[in-house]
Amino acid sequence: MFRTEKVLVLRETRFRESDRILTVLTAEAGKKTLAAHGALSKKSRIAAATQQLTYSELTLFEKGGRLSVREGVVLEGFPGLRTELERFALGCYIAECLELFSTEDQPEPELMQLGLNCLYALSEGLADCRKVKAAFELRLMAEEGYAPMDAVCRKCGSRQIPLPVFLTEDGSFLCGSCARDFYGLQMTDLSLAALRHILHAPARRILAFRIPEEDMRILARAAERWLLHCAERKLPTLDYYNMLRTEQNYG
Ligand SMILES: [Zn+2]
Structure with missing residues (x-):
């Protein structure tokens, strides 16, 4: 047939x-x-x-x-992925994540759309690698039911979450004054705002945000740590991508 x-x-x-x-x-x-x-x-x-x-x-x-x-x-064919090693390595990581989190014989239209949109943005150079990576990781987790609990501070219920701390062991947030006895990732107002944008924006708009370099660095760290926590395993394509980036920055 x-x-x-x-x-x-x-x-x-x-x-x-x-x-x-x-x-x-x-x-x-x-x-x-x-x-x-x-x-x-x-x-x-x-x-x-x-x-x-x-x-x-x-x-x-x-x-x-x-x-x-x-x-x-x-x-x-995403030709732009095949002319630059960093982009290709990130594309392979996106593919490995899609394979890990998708299911056989079950419709996955959101994952398909997310994958295609991110690979296209990467191939066409519409956003840099780090931004595509963070947006992909967070949105993938949200689609799979592992969205970080970004609405309020877990302890005091503040919606603003001033001086936010991201607890990667369970995906919750604490505000600065509630976080004293906890170990988590210190974020900034802008990196939290970007995280919220990625989680809640329409699928086509997840890359439509702009934050300063330092906030982007924090967002990238939060996204990667959260995905690794949810994946519960090492991802060879991620190790390779990170090695490439380290070599480019310090080599
Ligand atoms: Zn609080």
Whole structure:
């Protein structure tokens, strides 16, 4: 049986001489595993459409519960990711997170939209890597039901949360005067405002904020720590991305 599906290729693994096994994300049916026979051979017509970090429309053949790719058209190849190592590394981290947090056979339209929007912004240079990364991490957690509890100070109920402290062990916030006996990440008014924007803005607007460098640094730290806390495991693509950034800054 044939059918077409729009997919974001999250991961490709070489198999046999010229085959690829793909892990893809679809909006309607979540995560899927596909076989792409001959995708690595020189004459292959599905080579481009089955490449990692490509958004494609694939014609799939289903037999005995297994899906294989018969034809493919690239809808968006995100070319800007492939010309700069830092962007590509971040793209791979985004893909690893989407794979980790998406489910098989369950619609994931929000994750698909988030992934596509962030990869597009990255590819087109619409926002810098750190901003895309923080917005992706926080919004992904929110979509997965792990939104930080940003409404009020957990102890006194203040909505303003002056001198906010982010407790990464449970995702709650305390204001400065309530936080004395707690260990958490000291944030700023502007980094908290940006975090709130990312969590609550319409999907297409999550990158539409501007904060000074120092506040951005704090926001980035909060977003990464929270995702790692929720993921409960190490992410190789994150380690690689952070190593690249360290090398660029100090190397
Ligand atoms: Zn308080």
